[in-house]
Amino acid sequence: MASAQTSTPQRRGFGLASITRALNELTIVVGFLAISIYLALTTPAFLTSANILSILLASSLIGIVAVGETFVIVTGGIDLSVGSVVAFTGVMAGLALNAHVPVPMAIIVGIGIGALSGGFIAFAVTFLNMSPFIVSLAVLAMARGLAFIVTNGNTLFSFPDAFDNIGGGNLGPFPVAALITLGVFLVAGLVLARTVFGAEVYAVGGNREAARLAGIPVGRTLAIVYIISGALAGLGGVILAGRLDSAQPIAAVGLELNAIAAVVIGGASLFGGKGSILGTLLGVLIIGLINNGLTLKNVQPFWVQFIQGAVIFGAVLIDSLNQKRRKS
Amino acid sequence: MANLLEMQAISKGFPGVKALSDVSISLDKGEVLGIVGENGAGKSTLMKILAGVFPPDAGKMQLEGAPFAPHRPRDALDAGIIVIHQELSLVPDRSVAENIFLGNLPRGALGAVRRAQLNRQAKTLLERVGLAVSPQARVRHLGIAQQQLVEIARALSRSARVIVMDEPTATLTTAEQRILFATIEALRDAGVGLVFISHHLEEVFEICNRVTVLRDGMAVETRSVGDWTEASLIQAMVNRPIDALFPERHAVVGDILLEVEGLAAPGAFSDVSFAVRAGEVVGLGGLIGAGRTEVLKTIYGALASSGGRVRVGTRDARIRSPRDAIAAGLAFVPEDRKGEGLVMPFPIRSNLALSTLGKLSWFRSILAPKRIDRLADKTVAELRIRTPNTRQVVQSLSGGNQQKVVLGRALTTHPRVFLLDEPTRGIDVGAKVEVYRLINALAEQGSAILVVSSDMIELLGICDRILVMRAGRLAGALPRSEFSQERVMQLAALG
Numbered sequence: 058m059a060s061a062q063t064s065t066p067q068r069r070g071f072g073l074a075s076i077t078r079a080l081n082e083l084t085i086v087v088g089f090l091a092i093s094i095y096l097a098l099t100t101p102a103f104l105t106s107a108n109i110l111s112i113l114l115a116s117s118l119i120g121i122v123a124v125g126e127t128f129v130i131v132t133g134g135i136d137l138s139v140g141s142v143v144a145f146t147g148v149m150a151g152l153a154l155n156a157h158v159p160v161p162m163a164i165i166v167g168i169g170i171g172a173l174s175g176g177f178i179a180f181a182v183t184f185l186n187m188s189p190f191i192v193s194l195a196v197l198a199m200a201r202g203l204a205f206i207v208t209n210g211n212t213l214f215s216f217p218d219a220f221d222n223i224g225g226g227n228l229g230p231f232p233v234a235a236l237i238t239l240g241v242f243l244v245a246g247l248v249l250a251r252t253v254f255g256a257e258v259y260a261v262g263g264n265r266e267a268a269r270l271a272g273i274p275v276g277r278t279l280a281i282v283y284i285i286s287g288a289l290a291g292l293g294g295v296i297l298a299g300r301l302d303s304a305q306p307i308a309a310v311g312l313e314l315n316a317i318a319a320v321v322i323g324g325a326s327l328f329g330g331k332g333s334i335l336g337t338l339l340g341v342l343i344i345g346l347i348n349n350g351l352t353l354k355n356v357q358p359f360w361v362q363f364i365q366g367a368v369i370f371g372a373v374l375i376d377s378l379n380q381k382r383r384k385s
Numbered sequence: 386m387a388n389l390l391e392m393q394a395i396s397k398g399f400p401g402v403k404a405l406s407d408v409s410i411s412l413d414k415g416e417v418l419g420i421v422g423e424n425g426a427g428k429s430t431l432m433k434i435l436a437g438v439f440p441p442d443a444g445k446m447q448l449e450g451a452p453f454a455p456h457r458p459r460d461a462l463d464a465g466i467i468v469i470h471q472e473l474s475l476v477p478d479r480s481v482a483e484n485i486f487l488g489n490l491p492r493g494a495l496g497a498v499r500r501a502q503l504n505r506q507a508k509t510l511l512e513r514v515g516l517a518v519s520p521q522a523r524v525r526h527l528g529i530a531q532q533q534l535v536e537i538a539r540a541l542s543r544s545a546r547v548i549v550m551d552e553p554t555a556t557l558t559t560a561e562q563r564i565l566f567a568t569i570e571a572l573r574d575a576g577v578g579l580v581f582i583s584h585h586l587e588e589v590f591e592i593c594n595r596v597t598v599l600r601d602g603m604a605v606e607t608r609s610v611g612d613w614t615e616a617s618l619i620q621a622m623v624n625r626p627i628d629a630l631f632p633e634r635h636a637v638v639g640d641i642l643l644e645v646e647g648l649a650a651p652g653a654f655s656d657v658s659f660a661v662r663a664g665e666v667v668g669l670g671g672l673i674g675a676g677r678t679e680v681l682k683t684i685y686g687a688l689a690s691s692g693g694r695v696r697v698g699t700r701d702a703r704i705r706s707p708r709d710a711i712a713a714g715l716a717f718v719p720e721d722r723k724g725e726g727l728v729m730p731f732p733i734r735s736n737l738a739l740s741t742l743g744k745l746s747w748f749r750s751i752l753a754p755k756r757i758d759r760l761a762d763k764t765v766a767e768l769r770i771r772t773p774n775t776r777q778v779v780q781s782l783s784g785g786n787q788q789k790v791v792l793g794r795a796l797t798t799h800p801r802v803f804l805l806d807e808p809t810r811g812i813d814v815g816a817k818v819e820v821y822r823l824i825n826a827l828a829e830q831g832s833a834i835l836v837v838s839s840d841m842i843e844l845l846g847i848c849d850r851i852l853v854m855r856a857g858r859l860a861g862a863l864p865r866s867e868f869s870q871e872r873v874m875q876l877a878a879l880g
Contacts, residue, residue: 252746252750252751252752253742253743253746253749253750253751253752254750255752256735256738256752257742259728259731259735260728260735260739263728263730263731264724264727264729266724266725267724267725267726267727267728267739268728268739269687269706269707270687270707270717270719270725270726271707271739271794272707272708272710272711272740272798273708273742274708330728330730330731331730
């Protein structure tokens with residue numbers, strides 16, 4: 058009798074949890090396949106190697122930035138500055154190259170400035186107790202402004218080949234940018250899922266006060282995620298500048314929306330404590346497919362913006378419905 | 386003659402608790418009824434039913450002879466029943482007049498607020514409550530007592546018939562209290578019925594006509610104020626059979642492990658000094674708001690102290706964060722399990738691992754899942770946490786098992802000093818006994834334990850010594866030989 062009583066809830070509890078979990082990830086994969094099949098059947102240009110390459114390249118930029126955004130969102134924060142930081146770090150790397158700074162140094166300049174801007178957000182969020190939404194919104198404007206100030210609004214171009222290869226070159230049959238992105242996803246996936254730091258990120262997002270009382274260094278954890286996000290935006294800036302062989306102050310406008318959408322579609326919760334790098338990868342690919350499909354189908358650019366917004370709205374709606382269900 | 390308000394045979398249960406059973410009270414016009422009782426006796430629940438926050442499970446109410454069954458707070462307001470809570474509900478940056486008529490502003494054509502009329506009416510009401518401030522003054526610039534008078538003026542603007550004041554004097558100075566009492570008397574003489582809830586018995590004796598005692602969700606007794614004495618009132622509040630809940634302990638008391646000297650935290654408590662020895666269980670008693678939780682959190686580094694020293698063992702501990710506290714050998718179990726103890730949507734094993742992630746990994750950086758599983762399995766077995774496996778999310782556990790997860794995590798850091806805040810709140814009797822056994826076992830192993838509890842029977846049952854706090858200070862210390870509910874209550878309520 059006693060054993061029957063304990064075994065029933067066990068099966069139910071365990072079964073339900075794993076089904077909803079599987080359902081979440083399954084939904085993403087099914088969505089991804091459905092969009093691919095639809096595009097393959099209706100658009101002859103979709104399944105060409107040139108098109109797939111372009112999806113991968115476009116997804117590299119969103120992907121690298123979305124990885125940083127995943128860390129931030131899992132802590133329950135948000136970083137709206139990443140698009141502007143991509144532009145600012147791109148032009149800073151460009152200025153360095155035009156001043157004949159060696160290529161590796163220019164790359165470090167780009168990534169380092171990104172990390173600094175993340176550090177600024179981290180300082181405001183942890184020491185000044187400011188809201189990440191507002192701080193990163195301010196940095197969005199400041200970084201964009203700086204990008205115009207340092208370039209006088211001009212486009213920088215003609216970078217050394219070694220630099221351009223990062224964004225546009227190939228290593229064997231594979232685009233270098235896609236390989237770098239893959240590497241970023243692998244490392245980030247291991248860090249978030251398998252390290253002490255990753256566990257701290259989840260705990261801070263799951264219940265900040267409980268994490269603090271359990272002895273987790275909440276401030277340090279928050280600071281690191283914003284620095285990661287900034288540094289990866291810097292890497293994104295370098296890759297974008299290399300791919301285009303130019304750096305523009307108006308680059309990557311609205312990129313943060315694509316990145317946040319990818320993270321949320323990938324199953325992360327804007328309330329914190331939930332999300333994964335694998336989910337974000339799937340989310341990035343779905344965003345890449347949608348953007349590519351809209352281009353192939355010759356949808357008016359005005360509608361593209363609208364549809365991207367609607368996709369984000371839908372993803373956040375699902376997140377907030379889930380949250381409500383979890384609470385009740 | 387029909388009473389102004391009758392609450393008859395009111396019962397109310399919440400999942401797992403019977404908050405009120407068969408409580409009847411009545412209130413006349415021009416009367417102040419005092420309601421007293423320990424924390425959790427059911428005072429707030431009763432007043433929430435009156436205010437229409439939730440309906441009773443059984444029982445009925447009558448207002449001037451007519452049935453009264455509010456479905457929502459608005460119904461109670463419209464019937465002239467006003468509850469003034471401890472936390473005031475004013476809008477600090479609007480004027481006094483606007484606050485008085487909030488939700489009820491006089492409007493002219495096109496919905497524009499009629500300023501002149503508003504200020505004129507507000508002035509009349511302010512005169513009635515004896516508050517000499519301009520109707521145009523910002524509420525932010527008023528003192529707490531003045532803000533309370535504004536709340537009362539607001540009550541009058543809705544032509545209140547019944548005014549309930551929940552702990553109105555908790556944050557007042559003596560002078561402010563005098564103003565408030567004068568206003569209460571004026572309202573009483575004008576025929577309003579008032580309910581006065583307070584832990585401060587001397588005030589109850591001063592202002593109330595009759596006093597009802599609630600205990601464990603039941604109305605024990607109502608007498609007119611002259612028929613009560615402080616002693617009989619305290620006796621009525623705490624008199625309960627002591628269950629054979631508390632296992633015996635055979636701990637040997639050793640050296641001082643925790644010593645606190647002149648500790649203070651701004652706005653919460655000051656000049657708190659005491660020591661806890663190895664093998665000793667020391668209780669921290671007092672009423673809610675007396676500063677008990679704050680003392681624990683300040684020792685633990687979760688709140689900033691404004692002075693004083695904490696010594697753990699023989700060493701001065703410089704504790705600036707919970708992380709420092711854990712390193713110094715302290716453990717803390719917070720009263721709010723869901724908000725501060727656990728990450729609710731996470732599995733048991735993740736929650737248990739939170740404080741020792743460094744040890745449960747290679748090179749303090751890469752998680753070692755097998756070590757986490759071993760720790761989780763061991764803790765679940767030791768504390769007999771009832772769960773099919775350690776991957777269950779803690780949300781799905783019962784309150785008692787959730788509390789064991791919090792306690793289990795506290796054990797993982799091998800602390801010598803335990804700070805336990807309401808360790809048995811909201812858990813069933815069986816789990817309570819297990820928590821008591823654990824406390825005893827820890828004491829027998831030579832730990833020092835400081836425990837806060839609002840359950841007086843529990844404090845008397847498990848402690849070697851009880852420190853009682855009142856209004857942010859230690860009001861006294863009782864050794865086991867002087868333990869009695871009356872003594873604790875006297876120190877807590879009278880100082």
